[in-house]
Amino acid sequence: MSQQASKLVIITEKVLLREIVKLIKASGATGYTVTAASGQGSRNTRSSGQPAVSETFSNVKLDVITTDEDMARQLAETIANKYFNNFSGIAYLDTIEVLHAHRL
Amino acid sequence: MSQQASKLVIITEKVLLREIVKLIKASGATGYTVTAASGQGSRNTRSSGQPAVSETFSNVKLDVITTDEDMARQLAETIANKYFNNFSGIAYLDTIEVLHAHRL
Amino acid sequence: MSQQASKLVIITEKVLLREIVKLIKASGATGYTVTAASGQGSRNTRSSGQPAVSETFSNVKLDVITTDEDMARQLAETIANKYFNNFSGIAYLDTIEVLHAHRL
């Protein structure tokens, strides 16, 4: 059941997690995976796991795997338009071959 | 020493970690990397790092890098056959170029 | 603004994090992302998140996204030469398509 698919990766601020997950679900994606991340980009250092008075400054990395590349691009567009003017974030696409998935 | 390689990624339930690591070692892979993840797929939301009465509901993400693509496919097959009927999980393959590794 | 880019991934010991981040910044990369990882390679099992008397034994995974593939290769070379004789570590390159970034 191996098939080519796109993996959309979004790295952005943790405060956006809930909202972005809503957008992912609305997009028709069949799933997503989140990992905690820290990093630095054009805006600022965002830490995670450190003692920090507020969690505003840590990142999350979201992977969305889908066979519908257009949908992935559209989803990235929606998220970027809605949030990336004011929030840190990067979005990229990777081509993968899904070997096993319960639903895709 | 740059060389093409396959990266097999398995995202599945944390309870399976010990067993899957055994399968990876048995497969002849030279190593693996684990990160904690949460996510949602066809089955359920699996959280991680949240206060949860039992850890049964969080995910792990396993990367296995190998130059032997067939072995990677075989490993994914073995894991999927053994566990993915009853457990959450997704497996995919990515093509990468390894620049440095102590052994591959 | 979609563009092809290289993602350099370094998985190595946590003790090196500060030093490697300095090298990344010096390389001219526009950013990086860090996640906590554990794993096993040719040298030893490196855990993370476990009660461990010292953190010497856990890994980090660093992603550096750049449109300058040569710079990525050069960076991997520098890191490998400086550290991989004595420390655990693996470095690989992946081709991705960046959809949105504040700066690249």
Add this chain to the structure above:
Amino acid sequence: MDALLDFATRLLAQLQSPTLAFLLGGILIAALGSRLEIPESIYKFIVFMLLMRVGLDGGMSIREANLADMLLPALFAVLIGAGIVLIGRFTLALLPSVRTEDGIATAGLFGAVSGSTLAAAIVVLESEGIDYEHWAPALYPFMDIPALVVAIVLANLYLKRRDGSSEKVRIWPIVKESLQGSALSAMLLGIALGLFTRPEQIFEGFYDPLFRGLLSVLMLVMGMEAYARLNELRRVAHWFAIYAAIAPLLNGLIAFALGYVAHVLTGFSPGGVVLLAILASSSSDISGPPTLRAGIPSANPSAYVGASTSVGTPVAIAIGIPLFLGLSQVVFGT
């Protein structure tokens, strides 16, 4: 009538006791969407602290206990653990809209024991000044392990018959898996330390004084968890919720009856009888789920974890504890 009134008063008092209040508080703020979070590492440490305290106390009292006194209660604990699962196997698991393996797994979790509920019961007994054999909490594994073993064996027998497979279920790995679980191994280590070493000072200066306070935090977590898991429970057949509401009380009553027998035969204390009932009433939340997940992989964890965490535990604590205390007052007149 008097007994009923007394039970009602006790329930009301219980609702104001910190243990129950924090449980309900946790449900409430989760329902109101609070982003309050007790980090997982804190939760794990609290469980360790509580079960180490229970274990140390048990171990120190076993030193002075007459081992023969423990035999009958331990035997009854085994019977109760196994019996609860058997009852579930032939009620819940036979219902039309319930997948058999899900029903068996759920019964397994309700036969098993919750360390948090046990700690809550101990706090209530001590607040009310009711004596009990301090080795009684050590009955935990005698009830917990048989329940999980019987559930896994029954489920696998059923699945084998259905699928015509011929793998044999091995029991020792299940027992080992249970004993190695974090809650049980903390308690067993505590028992060993209490039995063979001199931890009095540390017990009185650290583990015991923090016991009630840490329990209040744990109850908050259990409450938040109960609410969070309700969603999962909603996705499975209603029977699971109904079973989860009734089983803790029924199981507790059976245990109370057997405890009464032990009282008559060997002088098992009224407090001990109550504790035995609450052990039976409780359903496993920490060690049970992973053991079942591994032992009955095809059973749906949403069913058994949802039933236990969302309904079983709140019922055992909020209704079970005052019920068995009230019953004890009626029966033993204390």
Add this chain to the structure above:
Amino acid sequence: MDALLDFATRLLAQLQSPTLAFLLGGILIAALGSRLEIPESIYKFIVFMLLMRVGLDGGMSIREANLADMLLPALFAVLIGAGIVLIGRFTLALLPSVRTEDGIATAGLFGAVSGSTLAAAIVVLESEGIDYEHWAPALYPFMDIPALVVAIVLANLYLKRRDGSSEKVRIWPIVKESLQGSALSAMLLGIALGLFTRPEQIFEGFYDPLFRGLLSVLMLVMGMEAYARLNELRRVAHWFAIYAAIAPLLNGLIAFALGYVAHVLTGFSPGGVVLLAILASSSSDISGPPTLRAGIPSANPSAYVGASTSVGTPVAIAIGIPLFLGLSQVVFGT
């Protein structure tokens, strides 16, 4: 003159009090590059423990309080919270090198309340043996929420006018978001538990005895944070640092004056007045930033978090607390 001397003595004594000493210690070791780390989960748990203790205490005292006594202070708290933001809107936010939305957001954070500073103030009051209405900490949300709401509304009005957009700002989601924050919901839960249940034993045996010690650890974290955020503050206009140094004292003085009015009119205690002043003096560190990040996304968090954490909190604790205590002594002669 005497008052000044007394203030100087008090400041010196404060510098040696554990609360302040740990704060300064945290700044110091961070500046020296120490790798000491208080894990985030510990930090979160400490905040929970402190605010639960403050809430329980408040709830238990509200039981016996005359609710009418709370009306005026609560009204004043609302006015202070909103007023601080309005003042900031027409001073800081109008300065040439300050982006208007950054200025408003910063004023919002300074109008809001810090649970840690509140806890520090309570410890100091109790160490000095100064009485206060134990429901006074419950004024927290009455000041905190209006400040955040006003800041978000003002910023969005400004941005809309500038950009010609026509989206409406809805207030209820901001209020809800604030109430659901971890610090405020821990305190409100504590109040509810203190009011409706009987947590005396657990309060006296667990939450209260650990209060001061845990606060010392939290102060250490706040100090390390203050230093860590200095870098961010350096990247924005100097006005933020200047505002952050002055506003806590000015805001506190305004609140002190209003508190004095309440003292005269309804007998609000001197300790209560001091607490009100310190609530106003404090700037939010936990719940405020995420609410503002969501409510005024275009405002630069480096400006407002930097100003609050690096300068505002140390000033409120190190200068504000002894200042308002000294003032109270002069004014009320206690």
Add this chain to the structure above:
Amino acid sequence: MDALLDFATRLLAQLQSPTLAFLLGGILIAALGSRLEIPESIYKFIVFMLLMRVGLDGGMSIREANLADMLLPALFAVLIGAGIVLIGRFTLALLPSVRTEDGIATAGLFGAVSGSTLAAAIVVLESEGIDYEHWAPALYPFMDIPALVVAIVLANLYLKRRDGSSEKVRIWPIVKESLQGSALSAMLLGIALGLFTRPEQIFEGFYDPLFRGLLSVLMLVMGMEAYARLNELRRVAHWFAIYAAIAPLLNGLIAFALGYVAHVLTGFSPGGVVLLAILASSSSDISGPPTLRAGIPSANPSAYVGASTSVGTPVAIAIGIPLFLGLSQVVFGT
């Protein structure tokens, strides 16, 4: 003979003391495959709490101490730290199957100090009612840092000679790195706070009462770690295990002798002598390994961490502490 009998009795009593009992308990449950886990954040916080307590105590007592009394013990501490490494350099590191840099790094870790073992020793001294100079724990850095510096310098000299390189080893970065480590900076901050501020209340109400209990949890972690690292130790030459079993006792005896000299010359107390011996006996577990990893990157951490954690620490605590206590009784007749 009497002394031997006394030592045997003391060892047996020690085995039942909570400190040792929890250490052995940790080894035991790890060996039995328990999944009990003390989260890393808890572990880190406990280390902070213990060393802050030791530091505060030290700081408060330095206030009243005669600084001249500290000079000789501090000098001896430096000599011991450096001396242990030199001895290791010319014994362990010269053995045929031992890579020289691995041997030097291991000796460095054994010359350095373990905060956990130090805390264990303090608890034992206080349980036995043996007086000691409360500033004696402040000897920690005087022994720790020279040991690490000497090890890194020796290893780099060796490697340079071997490889013909000409990089210079700089000493200040190593010292800074050590001082900034989490354990040492917690203790030094505690000393500063104890010396310059008034933390008595918080010391007596928080840090001190939790000391013994938290130590018991830490001992459990150390035991589990010891077992977990055994595997690594097995992969390197047997000499490391042999060195790790002997060095703690030998190093402690050398320190005991020097401490005796200080006793005779400046009246250093018997308790202080025992503490000095245990500092020497202990091997670093928190701060040492990362410093060595950075300073001698080619040394194999499995060798030095394995030797220290798996064998060195259990030997220092289980045999070292009762040995030096017994010796003190024989020598000083207390």
